[in-house]
Amino acid sequence: MPGVPPTRFVFLGPEGTFAEQALRTIPAAEHGTRTPARSVPEALDAVRAGDADAALVPLENSIGGQVGVTLDELADGEPLVITREVVLPVQFVLGARTAVPLGEIRSIAAHPQAHAQCRHWLRAHVPAATVVDALSNAAAAAAAAAGEYDAAICAPLGAGRARLTVLAKDIADHADAVTRFALVSRPGPPPAPTGDDLTTLAVYIAHDRVGALLAVLTELAVRGVNLTRIESRPTGERLGRYVFFLDCSGHVAEVRMGEALQGLRRVCADVRFLGSYPRAGTERPAPAPPGTADADFADAAAWLARIRAGGPA
Amino acid sequence: MPGVPPTRFVFLGPEGTFAEQALRTIPAAEHGTRTPARSVPEALDAVRAGDADAALVPLENSIGGQVGVTLDELADGEPLVITREVVLPVQFVLGARTAVPLGEIRSIAAHPQAHAQCRHWLRAHVPAATVVDALSNAAAAAAAAAGEYDAAICAPLGAGRARLTVLAKDIADHADAVTRFALVSRPGPPPAPTGDDLTTLAVYIAHDRVGALLAVLTELAVRGVNLTRIESRPTGERLGRYVFFLDCSGHVAEVRMGEALQGLRRVCADVRFLGSYPRAGTERPAPAPPGTADADFADAAAWLARIRAGGPA
């Protein structure tokens, strides 16, 4: 219900993974219920069915890339909108039941993606250890806690939850790796503009002809709307149909974004609005180009009205 | 005064030239007063001063090209708007006092542009005749009527007015040459859209940098507004400033044209609206691209309103 903050949260589980850690950065979630889901579709279906108010699911992460299942679920079925993004630094720790020296570690449980992200660190610091696949970071921590392996790669939250001793922190090879999550709700009025917002769209084009995507980008560029992310995915429904997932700088309440959205609506096979929400992080976006502020649009509208009335321009 | 049809007309003189002939194709002008002006500035100033309701002046002709003085006068000074265009076939006749055989003609009076347009015909049919410059087509006819020369090249109207016998018709080398005139008034509500209209603009850009004109055309193209004429002229005012005269398919009352005009207003140094008026001639324009009809804009606006309200899209 618009205006009523969400209290029942669902997140991509299991507990102790990055999704829970991300959810807990949201104040309202600290005071609400937090239920793990086994999959992204399960989490989103809980929101669609009204069993939860909001779901926290991954959109993309630095190693695995886009999370296709989230994009597809947002593009299909009952409409949902993103109301918030959470960007979480990917911080891996090496945890063990006790404070053993690194040189004595022979086996390490790790989710394959976590393993991939810490490859160089592992080679340098525990070259002799065998890394064994686990189903999730939380499962890896649990296996180490159960004594199945000497240590585990996991999230800081997961290490604490499994009562592991942290042998090493920040072991990911890329210090600035992040995972980006979306808080997703049923449609409702978007959060108020903050001056630094993102708008996410799913745009369908009918053919992969030369220039179809160019036309989409031109609709944005001509209104000064910047693009911060783009992903194409073939749609299963029909041969030769593509869907593009776009993150644009700006808010649906701004005139330039509104005109751009209308342009896409007019020229594309379909457009699905997936939400306007504050940009996470502290990096300032590029300023909008001259002539694209709301005041510029208002001036132009007033001028047009004068012309149409036959008055002095 | 809006709604009151003009009754006092001024045209680029002298009498008997193509401008008068063009003016007389307008029914209201048949019943009003028709006063020749000595120059385009004089004609337009009469309208600006309220001494005339409308002025008929040339915009471009097939041989001389754009009529720079008309463009400059429309772009500068008190605003004026075009309410009608008249496209007149350039039909030259060879006239003489009496019905002499072509072979006996030794001297022909002609305005230099008329001479240029009939060059091939003259070489083929009166190769021995000397062509002597005259100040206008009407002056050439008058000189032939006065017996100063054996014949004159002039407009059909001019031949009749000077009581010349037409020795040969349609002597212009290009059968489809035309002159395009504009009927110009003080600002007022434009004529109602007919479904096949033109809109004329003067667009100023600040620099001749790569892409400045491209940006102008993109503002039009992205709304499906077609361009039928473009002329660039350097402006005297300031170094490096350019003005482009554009004729676009469509009417200022149409949504796509309105949005395009607002776009130009926002991104260009200046835009002057020079009128929306019915296209002359019978050739149908290219249809507007899909998604650019008023109904498409209305659908897109309704969709945006739903999105902004948080309702189902």
Added chain:
Amino acid sequence: MPGVPPTRFVFLGPEGTFAEQALRTIPAAEHGTRTPARSVPEALDAVRAGDADAALVPLENSIGGQVGVTLDELADGEPLVITREVVLPVQFVLGARTAVPLGEIRSIAAHPQAHAQCRHWLRAHVPAATVVDALSNAAAAAAAAAGEYDAAICAPLGAGRARLTVLAKDIADHADAVTRFALVSRPGPPPAPTGDDLTTLAVYIAHDRVGALLAVLTELAVRGVNLTRIESRPTGERLGRYVFFLDCSGHVAEVRMGEALQGLRRVCADVRFLGSYPRAGTERPAPAPPGTADADFADAAAWLARIRAGGPA
């Protein structure tokens, strides 16, 4: 070594997964060695080190989306090129040790992505069964073969290798889901053009300013080069730098592609060529626009040469 077909292949393991199945569609791989790697980086490093001639790794799949680790590994480090793509239908089967009726199945092992792709089928046909996560499709099959679970979701190849009885075929919810793999080698002359090829690029732009991506696409569109896939990824190296992964229709040996690549090289911060190779599948691409065939470029080059020499154009 150019000209010598690869004989030592590595693939993303373990054995029995789709990657091995994809590799075995390549004739040369049937006669060469096929070694599983534990991760995409491990597979590619084997090629870089000369321990293998080619690696088969996933690029994207219908459910998981882009395989970020593959893209990142191709964009970074020692250059590698794609020489072939393999598009494999995602065909899941439900296998069990013996031919039990579906109604008796209580537990099913499945990789989470496989689970997600078969959700609707599972709900309809084995609603009472509990689905338990496995680390890979092959691991799920092995667990069912070992009697740990009543059944497993796996690839057809994996079912056969684990000697499972197939209880149901084609159980994926989307019949046309596919996974796309790349065969990757050290740089060498690309395979000869076939008339239906793809070229893969990693393009870096310096800023996320409005129009930067538009400029990239314009370089392609103006030469008639079509885009079939685009993915953006932030680069870790430097703030505000983006890399776009592009799949373009055409071959580096074609003039239009060559000119487009040079254009990108000139205007982008960096471009990495990731290979030209035959397009998989039977769907014909959109034909190149008029004026972009090699013959058109040859004609234009000859014309330019004549102009420069001052001869007749």
Added chain:
Amino acid sequence: MPGVPPTRFVFLGPEGTFAEQALRTIPAAEHGTRTPARSVPEALDAVRAGDADAALVPLENSIGGQVGVTLDELADGEPLVITREVVLPVQFVLGARTAVPLGEIRSIAAHPQAHAQCRHWLRAHVPAATVVDALSNAAAAAAAAAGEYDAAICAPLGAGRARLTVLAKDIADHADAVTRFALVSRPGPPPAPTGDDLTTLAVYIAHDRVGALLAVLTELAVRGVNLTRIESRPTGERLGRYVFFLDCSGHVAEVRMGEALQGLRRVCADVRFLGSYPRAGTERPAPAPPGTADADFADAAAWLARIRAGGPA
């Protein structure tokens, strides 16, 4: 003959007009023959027929605008190329047989365009004088010299040639008005690049559809070629065909211009090269955008060659 400087010049007459004045700014013309022609077609035909080496004709002037007859003659018939432009300030003087006070002048002979350009000056300084049309500036001067009128508006050269006393200098209303002339020859190697050159083109497009001109400009912009002038003219030949006259910054010998020309050749119905020649005047053009210098093209070509050979990029 290439390499041999022209010695036989023809110019748009009569003698004593701006065209002759413009021609005499060219050193070679000072030592060659200078023959007046009665019209632009006559001047150009003299070059085509080999009766002259070069013709000086007007391209555009500040008041009259484009000189359509020159453009049409260059676009049609036997090819000709511009080898030099001359930009002449429009300097009008008021001349009389003797040094009479302005207050005593009752009649002034003037070419209508000259009259239009000096309107404000005349109104302010000789308000009581009647201005009478003359066929050219030279004819006006001659009439004043013959005593037919009290004074004449003419070019400084024309005043001197008619032995008139200059009563007032610089009487044009716009101090920076200019006329632009072209020196036109039969095709031959263009003058060497100077670093600040113009290239003139006539570009034909088949339809006036939305985006046709946009496509032309994109071919230029994507190679960093700037546009300093554009004029559209309908072609008589075929309905719906347009020809655009373009002046572009750069020389046909430059790589970026060459690639742009080839692009136009490929995508337009027709392109006629009308010459590369040094820009007149002292105003520096906007620098070419990054990545479009000859060295950038050479770097990109070398990179492409390495890629195609399969070597390290």
